[in-house]
Amino acid sequence: MERPAGLCGLWALLLCAGGGAAPNEILPPVTNLSVSVENLCTIIWTWNSPEGVRPNCSLWYYSYFGNHQDKKITLDSRRLEEVPLNEDICLHVISQCGTNESEKTLKGEKKCISPPEGDPRSAVTDLRCIWFNLTTMKCSWLPGNTTRANTTYLLYYWHKYLTTPLQCENSYREGHRLGCSFNLTDSRLRHSSIQVMVKDNGGKIRPSFSVVALSSHVVPAHPDIIHLSFKNSNLLVEWKKPGDFLCECLSSQLEVNNSHLSSTLYTTEETKCQNPEKRSQFKITTDLDTSTTVRIRVRTNKYCYEDSNLWSEWSEKGSLGQKTNSTFYITILLIIPVLVAFAIIVLLFYLKRLKIIIFPPIPDPGKIFKEMFGDQNDDTLHWRKYDIYDKQTKEETDSVVLIENLKRGSQ
Known part of the structure; x- marks a missing residue:
């Protein structure tokens, strides 16, 4: 087979060793390698095929980032990646005939993109x-x-x-x-x-x-405990999953506190829903004569998501057992004295009014007679004095007039 014209030196040895087209041979560098950014972090590299490629070469492109990371072999002369543009990002592109990742001796073409300007x-x-x-x-x-x-x-x-x-x-x-x-x-x-x-x-x-x-x-929201019960010497816990998650996509962790035992954690991997309402159940062996409290949290699991260990918040506690919660007794002890004190105050108030109704105050007779006659005597004396004074005044005036008339007649 005739060797391609126009190639010599190292390229001729790589392309034409053995007198023909060797599979996976490294070709000349790609041309017009460029890079652009779309959206926020979508980086696009494009290039053209190398010059002088023989017609019977099955042209493939081998691209990678620094230190041969994220290697790809493709027929497309374009590579698109979502990469945070916080540092320089460089893509190396090598063209070859074939898909075998043979040991490369050349780095090919490289195009870098830098982050935005600023400190x-x-x-x-x-x-x-x-x-x-x-x-x-x-x-x-x-x-x-x-x-x-x-x-x-x-x-x-x-x-x-x-x-x-x-x-x-x-x-x-x-x-x-x-x-x-x-x-x-x-x-x-x-x-x-x-x-x-x-x-x-x-x-x-x-x-x-x-x-x-x-x-x-x-991160899911916390689940809700909907039912606690004892059945066949087991504590049956039933809860409702959060949001729109499928049952098989969540892992659950239950914290069980028993008055006779320390807190215990139980982890369960769910693979299917146990009822049409998508509720989950878990059975725990516990002492029936003690008080038991339960709370639950969930996380996504490997069946649907990457297990990231991001747990939800704990649910509200659910309790079940024969022993009454001590908080109830404390609350009652605080409320009773307040109620008794209030009742005593109300009773004293009503007793005072009741005493007035049963034993009304006795009126003073002297005060009653004084009010009836004392004021009337004063008024009578006042009017009596007034009449005598007016009568004396008239008599004295008449006497003076009579004397004057007698004097005028004698003259």
Whole structure:
């Protein structure tokens, strides 16, 4: 077979050793290798086939990141990855005839992409996102080392069912951590990922990125205990699973406290629902003569999600047994004295009124007569004095008039 023209030196030895096309031979480098970013963390590398490839070569592309990580062999001259753009990311591409991952002596073409500009110390740290009960995504972080205390942060998120990134509006603070939460109820995302970016509103800090695999960051809500009973010397615990989880997707842990024994933990892996209402049951051998309290928490398991050990909160305690809870006695002892004191006060008040009704006060006769006659005598004397005075005044006036008339007649 005739060797291809235009090749010499090392390339000629690689391509034409043995006088023909060797399988998995390393070809010249790919051309026009470029990189671009879409959405928040979607990085796309594209390239063209190398020059001088023989017609009978089955052209494949071997690509990998630094230290031969995430290796792929594909016919497509394009590679798309969701990668947090927090550091330099470089992709190596090698073209070859065949799919065998033979030992490579050449690095091929390399194209890198750098994170956004800015001081790395200003970017937020410890960015975490948790999908709570398949309904709410909660992302939190710590401020950067060189960030001012009054910095206003913005969080953007994107997943494959969104056309453009959206901004999170529900910001919150938990201790030293800042965060933002948003609704995420699309069931199609259960085995997908979501891209997150946190930056400030003034462009003074370096953006921080994260790609969250939802299958490994799920925390269920706590379950609800709906029934406790003794049956055949066993304690039967029945609870209702949280949210829209399938029974086989959850692992449960029960904490049983017995008055005669220390607290005991029981873990169960559920593979199917035990009844049409999707309730779960568990039997525990315990002493019937003692009081028993039970609480439950759950987590996702390996059957549906990656086991991340993210437990839910504990449920409210359920109790069952012949021994009454000591809290009840304490409450009664505190309430009884209060009720007795209140009853005594009310009784004293009504006894005082009852005494007035049964033994009314005796009136003073002297006061009654004084009121009846004393005022009338005073009024009578007053009018009597007034009449005598008027009579004397008239008589004296008449006498004066008579004397004057007599004097005038004598003259």
